[in-house]
Amino acid sequence: MGKVETNKKQKNTTLLQTSFELFTEKGFTKTTISDIVNRAGLAKGTFYLYFKxxxxxxxxxxxxxxxxxxxxxxxxxxxxxxxxxxxxxxxxxxxxxxxxxxxxxxxxxxxxxxxxxxxxxxxxxxxxxxxxxxxxxxxxxxxxxxxxxxxxxxxxxxxxxxxxxxxxxxxxxxxxxxxxxxxxxxxxxxxxxxxxxxxxxxx
Structure with a gap:
């Protein structure tokens, strides 16, 4: 796996792990996409590269x-x-x-x-x-x-x-x-x- 693919996989995993933390802390309804990317330390546009x-x-x-x-x-x-x-x-x-x-x-x-x-x-x-x-x-x-x-x-x-x-x-x-x-x-x-x-x- 190349460096670019490794980086993409890491960002995807980070978003999944961060969202799990927030969903279980705050609940799905109260968690926003902004909450997720802010905690993950990623740009909001990055989110939409992986999820609709x-x-x-x-x-x-x-x-x-x-x-x-x-x-x-x-x-x-x-x-x-x-x-x-x-x-x-x-x-x-x-x-x-x-x-x-x-x-x-x-x-x-x-x-x-x-x-x-x-x-x-x-x-x-x-x-x-x-x-x-x-x-x-x-x-x-x-x-x-x-x-x-x-x-x-x-x-x-x-x-x-x-x-x-x-x-x-x-x-x-x-x-x-x-x-x-x-x-x-x-x-x-x-x-x-x-x-x-x-x-x-x-x-």
Missing amino acids: DKYDLRDRLVTYKTSQLFGNAHTALIEQNIQGFENQMFFVIDHIIDRLEKEPKLLQFISKNLSWGIFKNAFEKTVPENSRQFYDYYQDMLTQNHISCENQELMLFTILELVGSTCYSCILYQQPVSMEEYLPYLHQTIRQIFITFTKPMAD
Whole structure:
């Protein structure tokens, strides 16, 4: 990557990181583009080189943060060399839950703004690149473990919707119980989702 491209990437990352700080401090509505560029130390015109408006920035920021979550979980999964589809999926889920417990502001921001369309973007736009690797790996895990799933995307959507709503209630509000208390029940429910969507491949 040349110096110009590196500089552009740094400015884009700075705008994303600065906007996350402001959105979680002041709220999305109260944060202006001027607030973002002033804190980032960049010209206002620079903002429009990367984003159409504040809403475009928000959607890309959700994509960026979601990608980081799954990218980091995927990296840890490879490092730990976890075997078996169910074990691999639970490792990824628990890794993400642990991160969200440590960063409640991140959980609140993603939960408020994440839609399935934006979530899919997190993989299709590869921000960062290893997020796409996770989605490919998810599909590969099914194949390598000889599991047939007619709708891989729908199964992932169902699991993530459940995990997302559970984290929001149990982590942010400790309702109806803490995440630690609820986790065994969450695992049991996800196992049932696996059973519903999958079956062993025929020899």
